[in-house]
Amino acid sequence: MRKPNRPPPAKAQAEPDPPGTPARRAALKLLDAVLRQGLPLEAALGAANGLPNPSDRGLARAIASEVLRRLPDLDALIDETTDRVLPDDAKARFALRIALVQALALGTPPHAAIATALPLVDGGPRRLVHGVFGTLMRSGATLAEPPHLLPEVAERWSKAWGEEAAEAARANFSDRPPLDLTLADPSATAEWAEKLGATSLMPGHLRLDNADVTSLPGFEEGAWWVQDVSASLPARLIGRGEGTALDLCAAPGGKTMQLAAAGWQVTAVEMAAKRLARLSDNLARVNLSADLVEADVMRWEPQEPADAVLLDAPCSATGIFRRHPDVLHRVRPRAVADLAEVQRAMLARAAQWVKPGGHLVYAVCSLEPQEGEDVASAFTAPGFAIDPVCPEELPVGLAPNDQGFVRIPPGSLAQVGGCDGFFIARWRRDS
Structure with a gap:
């Protein structure tokens, strides 16, 4: 007798994933x-x-x-x-x-x-x-507080800046960075500090605990923009002026806005279209203007030299590790060496666009000396001399080094909430 055909057994349905x-x-x-x-x-x-x-x-x-x-x-x-x-x-x-x-x-x-x-x-x-x-x-497992840096990062920074600085970087690693604002009108610092319940590290700067930026007084009218105090220093070191200024690798635009608010006629150069669009939106919000150019600095050149040139060069960005811990996992020695080579070429090119009597400022948000001190120390161009940064140009707690450059190592300003790591150099072209 033939056995009746039977349907194959139904497959067990997979359990749905839990919510989340x-x-x-x-x-x-x-x-x-x-x-x-x-x-x-x-x-x-x-x-x-x-x-x-x-x-x-x-x-x-x-x-x-x-x-x-x-x-x-x-x-x-x-x-x-x-x-x-x-x-x-x-x-x-x-x-x-x-x-x-x-x-x-x-x-x-x-x-x-x-x-x-x-x-x-x-x-x-x-x-x-x-x-x-x-x-x-x-077993009641816990995580170390503060978190440990990657071993290779701790070793690299200990060698460059000393074990105390590396430990300070680790101590700041789990702290939530404060919210820094740059004012369009530095003369209104006391007024806005009172309105926002903020502290100030220098004129034109405010520091708050983290907040919903768009709901703060002054956002809609463009009285200020978000910018770490370290990132505000390169444009501050150019100062006020009525001449022409180039902001190279300009996005997201904090330095462009600083220069425009300080009276400069700014040309902002940025090769990434999306970042340039964001810069345009930021300028519109704060009622400032600049000429925006979508271009690669290594292929573009201005029609004429400028009174001030600011190069915030592409870098490893290890100085922003508190806000962006991914940078520590992506940066390798070979990448740093490659970036330093690009920075040297960009700096040499930017120097050609400075008028006699004008200033050149070079900056990187990097904690790697190859991208900061080494690039600046190797820079030579006819007519250029270091214009040493003065202590009074910086927030209390930061100081220029013996060459007159600004190095902000890990753990700086820790007693008031910390800041991003940076390197800044300034030259004047005398002829």
Whole structure:
């Protein structure tokens, strides 16, 4: 007798992901983009833009940023709990990083942290991830405070600036940076400090605890713009003037706005169209104007020399590590050397565009001496001499070095909330 045909057994339906899993998947993509592809976190945010809920997009970014800030400490916990060291790019390691940073640093309940991380393993060793996480939770594991810097970064900065500066950088690493504002009218510093409940490190500067920028008094009328106090110094060192000024590599526009507010006729050069559009929007908000040029500085040249030239050169950006911890994971010695070569070429080119009697200012938001001191010390051009920066041109707590250059090392101004790392040099062309 023939057996009746029977339908094949139905496949078991996969359990739906727990609520909140899409944000963790986006965080995984962000971390992969930074740690495996070497992309800046900002450039990778498209992975989170597909999330319909703005709070999920913010959560994905917060998780990724905190993993990058605490990566050495997270990996130390994982490695001391597993029998065999997981590969750096293993999904199990990424999932554990994401689960642990939520439970130990972001205040997520452990059961939610692990439930939303397990789907990231995608058929891999879920039992391993669950077991390692559970072991660490039961043992009362904690993360170091403040977080440890990457070993290679700590070694590099200790060699360049001393162990005390490297420790100061680590101490500031977990602190939330304050909100710095630059005023269009420095003479109104006291008035705006009172309105906003802010402190001031120098005329034209205000410092607040973090706040919703767009809701603060003065935003709509363009009385100020957001700019770290360190980033405001290069344009300050040019001062007020009525002549022409070039702002090279100008976006997002803080220095362009400073120069325009100080009376200069500014030409701002930026090669990235999107960044130039953002600069244009910023100028419109603060009711200032400048000639905007979309061009590569190494291929463009002005019709005539200018009275002041400001080159805020492309760099490793390690000085902004507090706000953007991803920079520490992307910068390698070879990249620093390559950037320094570009900076030297840009500086030599920019010097050709300075009128006799004019000023040239070079700046980088880098904590690597190859991009700062080494580039400035090697600069030579006929008619140029160092115009030493005076202590009274800087906030209290910062000072020029013996050459008259400004180096802002890690941990500077820590007693008042810290600031970004920078290097700035100024020359005058006498002939």
